[in-house]
Amino acid sequence: MSREMVAVAPFRPPSAPMGVAVLGATGCVGRHLCAAFAAEGNEVVAIARRYAPQVAAHRFLPLDVAGSTSDELARVLAREGVDVVVNATLGWGEELHYTNVQLVERLLGALERLPAPPRLVHLGTIHEYGPTPFGTSLREDTEPVPEHPYAKAKLIASRMVLDAVRDGGLDAVVMRVANTLGPHPALESFFGSLAVRLRGADAATGIELTIANARRDYVDVRDAVDAVVRAASITRADPLVNIGSGRARGVRELVDELVAAAGLPPETVREQRGEVHSRGADWIQVDIARAGHLLGWRPRFTLRESMRAMWETVGADQPIPARQHS
Template sequence: MKILVTGGLGFIGSHTVVELQNEGFEVVIIDNLSNSSEEVLNGIFNITRKKPVFEKLDLREKIAVREFFAKHTDIVGVIHFAASKAVGESVENPLLYYENNLNTLIYLLQELQQKPEASFIFSSSCTVYGQAELMPITENAPVQQAMSPYGNTKQIGEEIIIDVAKVSNINAILLRYFNPIGAHPTAELGELPIGVPQNLVPFITQTAIGLRKELSVFGSDYPTSDGTCIRDYIHVVDLAKAHVVALQRLLDKKNQEKVETFNLGTGTGSSVLEVINAFEKVSGQKLNYKIVARREGDVVEAFANTTKANETLGWNAQSTLEEALESAWKWEKKIRS
C-alpha cells in the first residue's frame, strides 16, 4: 500500500516514515525542504534499509499538487505533516501561516476527494484547546479561541476536514499531539531546526553543546509549582507509531465516525524547569539559562488525557521524559561530532 507523507523529511514526519516502512508500507515523501534537509533520507535508509520515494514539491503550488496525484494514482492514504509550526513566528507573520497551513491542506483534499476512497491523517495540535479549563485535557474539552495564528490554523484545518469528509469518501483521523521531543534510538534521525530553535529541547541540547550561549526560560510567574509553563512531552518515536496505528485503523475500516479525534501525549505534565533538571541529570551537563519575560501565545499548562487513544487505538506512550531527553542529547552529540 502506497502512503503519501507530506513534510516527511521533518522531525515527526521522518520518524513516521521509518515506522511505516517497518510495517511494510510503500512511502512517498513530499517536502519543500524549507525546514528540513534531503540528507534525512540517508538516516531513514540507515534504519530501515529502504529509501522512500522523495519529491521536492511545495504544496502551495496547486498545479504541482494536481500533477503529483496524476503521477501517483495508487496512493491510498495521506499523513499530512507539512506546515509551519512555531507559535512565536506565527504571531509575527500570520499571513505566512494562513497561506502555508491552510492552502496546502485544501489542495490535498481537493485531489483526495476525487478518489473512490481515501484515508487522511491530520497532524493537529493541543494548541486547539487554547488554555483548557480542566487538566488533563480530554478530546471533549471545548476548542477555545486560539492563542496564536498557528493554533488557529490547526482549528480551521480540523473544521475544513470535517466539512469535506461529510460530502466525500475521505475518512480522517485528527491527531492532537502535545510536545514531541527526542530522537530515534539509533541517533540516525532527530530534531534539526534550521536557524534558532523554536522548541525547548533542541534549544537545551544546543546550549549544552555550546552552540547557544544560554537558554531563555520564558516567564517564572505562571501559577504553577515553580512558576514556569507546564507541557506534556512525548517521545517522537511513540508519536510516530501512533500515526501508523491510526492509519491502519482507517485502512481496516474500523473507524466509528468519518472523522475521529485523538489526543497523543504521555498524560504527565512537566514544567520547563523540571525538563531542564531532568536533562542535567541524564547528560551530566550544567545548563546556562536565564529567566526572561513571558512569550506571547504561550498557555500556562497543557497535558493530555490519553484514555481514548489508549483504549480505542490500543496505543500507549512507552518512553519516559528522561529517555526522550537522553535520546535528544545522543543525537545532538552525533551531529556536532
C-alpha cells in the same frame, strides 16, 4: 462528532503492506514517520519541497503541495497509488496560512477528485484547544478556543478535515499531538535550541535561561509516530484523537532532565527573570483515553529516555551553530 462514528474492533496491524505518502517528510516528525511506516513493510514515498539526507532510505518526490492545484495533486496521488496520506507539514511566520491552511484545502480538493481516495491522517496540534484551567485534561470534546495565530491556523485546517469526514466523503482522522521530545529535535524548538546551547556551554560559567512558569504535556516523537502508524490502519472510526504523555510536567523539571542527560551539573542552567514569549498555554495535560481505546496505544518512552535520545542526536543532521564569544 464521535456519536456519528461507527464502533470499531480493537486495533490490529494491517495484514498487507500499504502504500504511504508522507507530506512534510523531511521535518522532525515526518522523517520518523517515513522510517516507522517502512519498518512495517510499507511502501513509502517521502514528499517535501526540498530533499534532505534524512529521507535517503525512501523514494523521494519533490513537490510543493500547497503550491499545486488540486487537479495536479490528484494526478500525483493517483499515479503513486497510495493507500494512506499522512500530512505532517507545518508552517510558521509568513507561511502560516500557506502551509497550514492552503495546503489542506488543495489536499482535500485532490482527494475529492479520486474515485477511491486514500485514508488521510492529518497531524494537528494540541494547541488548537487553547488555554484550559489548571488541573484539567484536554479531551476530544473540549471546545477549542486558541489564542495564538499558529494554533488558529491549525484549527482551521483540522476543522476542514473533520467537516469532510462528517459530510461522508472522506475517510480521515485528525490527531492533535502535544509537543514532542526525543531524537533529532528541531533546532529552533525550545528544547532543541537549549540542547545546542548546552553543547557549547562553558562548564564553569554555564548558561542563563528564562523559563516559563508552566506545566505542559510533552510526548516522545517515537510514541507519537507509533500512534499515527496505528491510526493509518483503522477506517471509519472516531475522526479526532488526542496524543500526549497524559501528564503535565513543569518546564523547569524538563530542563533539569535535559541537563542530566547531557551529563552536566544541575547548576549549569541558571534561571533568570524575564518575560517568556511562548506559543503554549501555562497548563497542558492531554487525556489519552481515546487513543488507548481506539488504537491500543500508550506512551512507552520515559522522560529520561526521551532527553537522552535528544541529547545524543541534536546536531546530527544540521551543524550546531558556532559558539558566540562575548
